[in-house]
Amino acid sequence: MLKPDSESPPNEITVNIAMAGLLWRDRTGRSVSDEEIIGLVSKFGECGVFPSVVRLTQLITKLCRTGKSDRAWDVIHNVMKLGGDVQAPSCNALLAGLGRQQNFQKMNKLLAEMKENGIQPDIITFGILVNHLCKFRRVDEALEVFEKMSGERESDDGFSVKPDTILYNTLIDGLCKVGRQEQGLGLLEKMKLEQGCAPTTATYNCLIDGFCKSGEIGRAHELFDQMNKEGVPPNVITLNTLVDGMCKHGRINSAMEFFNEMQGKGLKGNAVTYTALINAFCNANNIDKAMQLFNEMSKAECSPDAIVYYTLISGLTQAGKLDDASFVATVMKKAGFCLDIMSYNILIGGFCSKNKLDEAYEMLKEMEQAGVKPDGITYNTLISYFSENGDFMTAHRVMREMISDRLVPTVVTYGALIHAYCLVGKLDEAMKIFRDMSSGLRVPPNTVIYNILVDALCKNRKVEVALSLMDDMKDKGVRPNTNTFNAMLKGLKEINWLEKAFELMDQMTEHACNPDYITMEILTDWLSAVGETEKLRSFVQGYEVSASTA
DNA sequence: ATAGGGTTAG
Structure with missing residues (x-):
């Protein structure tokens, strides 16, 4: 490494040449650590020799890009302290690095120090600040x-x-x-x-x-x-x-009209335009129109990209047209695109929901050949499929595979198993998984998990256990929602436990859980049958009962 | 500096 005490006295050119080499690799091709370069800057700095604005900025940028913005901060401060000329570009590089880390406190501190040290911020400085804040x-x-x-x-x-x-x-x-x-x-x-x-x-x-x-x-x-x-x-x-x-x-019709009008005026659409329209027609269950737009693309000299293909595959899968979806996947591959993990997951999920396990496995094989690793969602999809079909052995086996594949089962993984166990009435198994996940496995149950269990327990007339789970939610800070209360109220209605229902209705109000049409269905019959319509009226007061069908 | 898909449990 160059030393400040070599024969000719060091100057700015020396340090720049040294840094230019060292930022990439030195003459022998050896990779040089960032720390060595920082040391070099410091050593030269002590002799009053500093890198140029460009070189210093390059170093700061490199440090920030590799997650060492703390070291970048040190370098800037060291150069300032040794009396070097630090200018806005170097500070801007550091600001951008801090911005990516959302370290707004340090960004403000840097801005203040720039002012103290007479470094004039430029429009880029403020651009970085405003950009990251936004x-x-x-x-x-x-x-x-x-x-x-x-x-x-x-x-x-x-x-x-x-x-x-x-x-x-x-x-x-x-x-x-x-x-x-x-x-x-x-x-x-x-x-x-x-x-x-x-x-x-x-x-x-x-x-x-x-x-x-x-x-x-x-x-x-x-x-x-x-x-x-x-x-x-x-x-x-x-x-x-x-x-x-x-x-x-x-x-959608206005959108099509507007698109056609603009095309008439010479403003051509692109793949993004078609994605929006194809997506909309799929959601509106108009697959034919979506396909038509897809076919129009080539005529409009606008070739579909991976997102257009994905949108179509997803729409066709959701419509249950798996054959068409896999056909589009074939076309996509012929056009030179690779399916990404989301496309594979969509197709695997589609095949599972159609009970076509062979095809699902074929997709798995294909993605392996394409070098796309299954992710947590792939595994969850399979675990959910096997549990729903009562094959808990395989479901657990897939979960073990998931773990050996270095993926962590999540609340969704356990949710799939718990839900399936509940559906077949194996509440003990469900509760066992629930206890495992919350204790040893460190996966905190969420509202959905509690709702699955509360619902199942109530349906099996274990209302007291369900109530104790609600207490547990409170202890753990998991917020109940309208579904939680609906499940609970349905259970209470079955055994006609009116006082408890009143208690829960008050809690609903406290938690700002809006009653929905299910709540109303449960309460209307029940409360009018027992002559408590007044209680019902005061309960709904102040609520907009949502007409959701969820 | 500005536009599109986001998949798995109730």
Whole structure:
């Protein structure tokens, strides 16, 4: 390694050349550890020689990318301490690293230290801060940074860096992603008033998406009209955002109409457009139309990608058309795509639900040949299939395979077994698994697990045991939901334990568990039969009884 | 900086 005390005195060039080599590998091809490079920087630094801004930034970036942002922090501080010239790009690299770790405390600290050390942050610095805050939905803090950067607050912590279009777009997107699109509109007006911050297609796309996601399709469409009027050209993302928004809010026909209208105007769709539409038609049980759109793609010179294939395979599987689904999988492979784990899982689940175990095994074999490892969901699907069919031996065997495959059974794995044992009336086995998972196996049961058991216990007239499970939930901090109470109330109705039912109704109110139509079905008959309609009336008061069919 | 699929237990 180069030493500061070699014949010629070290200078910036020496350290840069040394680092340039060492960041990758040294002359002999030996890989050099990060610590050696850090040591080098430190050694040179003590002689007053520092890497260039570019080299230092490269080192910081590398450290952050390999999860060593703590060391990156040390390096920056060391260079500062030794009097080296640290500039914004190096700090930005560290900020980005800290941002990926959601370490906002340190990000703020770094910003403060930049100010202390006279390092002028740039627009990128604030871009990183705002971007990461928005990504983790901390939009109010992002807005604070935004106000601080331009020094609008007239306080001494302003930085007088002017925001640009990208920063505005980031903020608007952040606001829209948390449902604050109205506030996003406010920023749109603000940026129009500023120099060099003209709204772009992306600005409108973010806003349109915000209104689409909140179901305000009309407002979204108004924005679309507005951007056209202002001469901001819509692009395929604008098109897709609106098409998807319409599809997701039950307006498939409007979506098709809009798509056709745009195509007529020369704005072509792409695979994303077709995914939205195919997905919508599958969900609306219109497989024919979905297939038709799929076939139209090649004519429109828009070849399907893996997601389009997945969407179709998933839709066909859900419609029970397994033959068609595996045919599409074949076409997909012929087109040069590989099925991913989700596609395999969908197909395996589909074959299991059709009781076609041979085909399911064939898929397993195929995925092994394709080098796609089964994951927890694959195993859970199989465990669920075998348990549901009463083959508990095989179910347990598959679970052991799962474990030897270094996968951890989850609450869903145990849930499948518990549910199946309950269905065949083997409550003892179910309770045994429940106790195992919560004690030794360290898989905390959730509401679903408790609901399966409470329901089964009540159906088997073991109401007292079910009640004790509800106490257990309380102890463990697992929140009951409407289904829990429904199961319990049904059990209480069977044995006509009225006082306990009243108690539970009060608890429902306390837990803000809205009664649904099942609750009402149980209570209406029962309470009117025993002349307690008044109690029922006061119970439903203040609730919107949901008409769900779940 | 902006658009699409998210599969397993009640």
